[in-house]
Amino acid sequence: MYERELKETARALVAPRKGILAADESVGTIGKRFAKLGVPSTAETHRVYRDMLFTTPGVEEFISGIILYDETIRQESLGGTLFPRLLAEKAVIPGIKVDTGAVELALHPGEKVTQGLDGLRERLAEYRSLGARFTKWRAVITIGAGIPSKACVSANAQALARYAALAQEAGLVPIVEPEVLMDGDHDQERCELVTLGVLRSVFNELARQGVLLEGMLLKPSMTISGKSCPRQAGVQDVAEATVSTLRRTVPAAVPGIVFLSGGQSSELATAHLNAMNKLGPHPWELSYSYGRALQEPALTIWHGEQANVAAAQAAFYHRGKCNSAARTGSYTPELERQQ
Numbered sequence: 163m164y165e166r167e168l169k170e171t172a173r174a175l176v177a178p179r180k181g182i183l184a185a186d187e188s189v190g191t192i193g194k195r196f197a198k199l200g201v202p203s204t205a206e207t208h209r210v211y212r213d214m215l216f217t218t219p220g221v222e223e224f225i226s227g228i229i230l231y232d233e234t235i236r237q238e239s240l241g242g243t244l245f246p247r248l249l250a251e252k253a254v255i256p257g258i259k260v261d262t263g264a265v266e267l268a269l270h271p272g273e274k275v276t277q278g279l280d281g282l283r284e285r286l287a288e289y290r291s292l293g294a295r296f297t298k299w300r301a302v303i304t305i306g307a308g309i310p311s312k313a314c315v316s317a318n319a320q321a322l323a324r325y326a327a328l329a330q331e332a333g334l335v336p337i338v339e340p341e342v343l344m345d346g347d348h349d350q351e352r353c354e355l356v357t358l359g360v361l362r363s364v365f366n367e368l369a370r371q372g373v374l375l376e377g378m379l380l381k382p383s384m385t386i387s388g389k390s391c392p393r394q395a396g397v398q399d400v401a402e403a404t405v406s407t408l409r410r411t412v413p414a415a416v417p418g419i420v421f422l423s424g425g426q427s428s429e430l431a432t433a434h435l436n437a438m439n440k441l442g443p444h445p446w447e448l449s450y451s452y453g454r455a456l457q458e459p460a461l462t463i464w465h466g467e468q469a470n471v472a473a474a475q476a477a478f479y480h481r482g483k484c485n486s487a488a489r490t491g492s493y494t495p496e497l498e499r500q501q
Contacts, residue, residue, distance in 0.1 A: 164333035168377025169417075171295050171335045175255060175379060176418030179486045180226035181450035182337075184422070185212055185457070186259035186298065188231060201466035205233060213240045214464060215457065216248060218475040224482030227255035229298050229337075229451070235289065246293030257296040257337070258289045260325065264302050273314040276301045276321055279328075286332035296335035298381065298451075299325040303340060305348045305356050305388065315363050323367035330374055337420065337451065339381035340364050344425050346388035350395040354385045354403050361411035375415035381451050382408070383424045384434055397430075401437035405444070414445035421448070423455035431455040432484050432493055440491035449489060456481050 175182060187195070192211075193203035201207060212234055215221075228249055235258055239248045246256040262278035276299065286297070301318035303310050322338050329336035340360050342353060361382065368375070385403040387394045395403070408419060423431040431452060438448050450456075459481060464474035480500075487493040 164330065165374060165377065167333060168330055168335055168374060171255065172377050172379055172417045175227045175296060175335065176420065176447035176449045177226050179489050180224055181452070181485055181489065182257070182420050183215070183225050183228045183456055184298075184451050184453035185215060185234065186229040186231045187453065188263070189233065195461065196466070199462070199465050205237070207466065208233060209237045210240065211461070211464065211466075212237075212245070214471050214474060215460065215478055216245060216252075216254075217241075218478050221475075221479055221482050222252045222254050224479075224486040225254055227257050227296060229257040229259055229296075230294070231259055235292050235294065244293070250293060255295050256293050257298060257335075258292075258294040259300075260285060260289070260297045260329070261299040264300075267314055267317060270309075270311055270314055272306055273304060273309055273311060274302050275314065275317045279321060279324055282325065282328050283332070286328060286334060290332055290334055294334060296337060296379075297325075297329045298337040298339060300339040300341060300381075303342045303356065303360055305342065305346050305352060310356060310360070315360055319360070319363040319367040322364055323371040323373060326368060326373045326378055327371040330377055335377055335379065336373070337379045337381045338364065338368070339422065340383075341381075341422055341424060342383045344383070344386065344389050347390040347392075348388040349391050349393060350385060350387045350399065350403060353387065354407055357383070357385055357407050358411060361407070365411060365413065375413055376417060378416065380412060380416055380419045381422055382419065383422055384426075386424075386426075386434075389425070397433050397437050400434050401441060404434075405438055405441050409445075412446065416446050418447035418449055420451035423450075423452045426455060428455045428458055428481055429498060432481075432488050435485065436488035436491055436493035439489060442491070447489075450485050452485065456485070
């Protein structure tokens with residue numbers, strides 16, 4: 163029923179030189195980030211902050227879509243326009259996070275499975291009526307002693323596939339996000355091995371559920387060393403290992419891969435994406451769906467003060483411009499100094 167629309171929306175989200183802003187932080191997560199700056203965390207401060215990001219002049223040059231949170235999709239901009247409509251008027255596609263978070267996986271200490279399938283069909287219908295045109299579901303995979311287990315990988319892959327099928331049924335493009343966490347002292351080789359297994363499991367389950375590959379996007383983590391690993395893989399090593407992993411697991415029918423930043427610095431996330439695109443051409447678009455890596459400079463400058471809005475918006479626009487350049491492999495460190 164929605165096949166053509168799903169394909170068109172998925173392609174639009176990975177349009178040349180554009181990527182996705184992940185502004186779907188939960189109330190708890192955004193509260194922690196605000197607390198570090200001494201900014202009160204309320205529905206109103208969340209609204210003011212997101213308004214600052216969404217109304218940044220010209221940012222639609224670099225942002226194709228924005229993932230919203232349940233609170234945000236129901237809020238109005240400071241100008242009185244509902245956020246989904248505000249974005250649509252700027253030719254930015256509104257999206258929505260639909261999972262309800264990760265919980266401990268029974269009988270598997272240290273591992274998690276994502277919840278949110280109960281009542282999802284009804285929630286998806288409501289989100290579409292509110293203006294959403296794509297969705298996101300995040301699974302988290304931890305690397306450690308004896309983990310991830312086959313049970314954890316399988317449970318999360320099945321949930322991702324069932325979510326994706328329900329999203330497409332509702333006419334919404336699913337972004338499938340199996341994040342292999344950076345936490346740990348594992349080396350890049352271990353990350354590559356785990357990521358291969360996770361992606362193979364995910365695409366097997368997507369096939370079982372009949373998900374239209376041309377009408378979805380993949381949001382993976384990069385193949386990098388654990389945060390505590392004494393030997394950190396370089397930018398070129400990360401690019402080559404990540405692209406190699408994707409080529410062995412992701413069908414060419416998928417229109418785009420929109421990476422998560424996963425705790426990387428803003429500059430490093432951009433450099434990694436740039437290096438991957440320089441290795442092209444690829445069978446899919448390699449783009450971004452960054453949260454902190456796009457927002458952090460702007461959030462730090464904004465600091466909850468109206469007087470800082472223009473400077474914060476300039477920082478947000480700059481990060482968009484840098485990541486846009488990385489889409490074509492034309493990003494350079496000199497670009498960072500041109501703000």
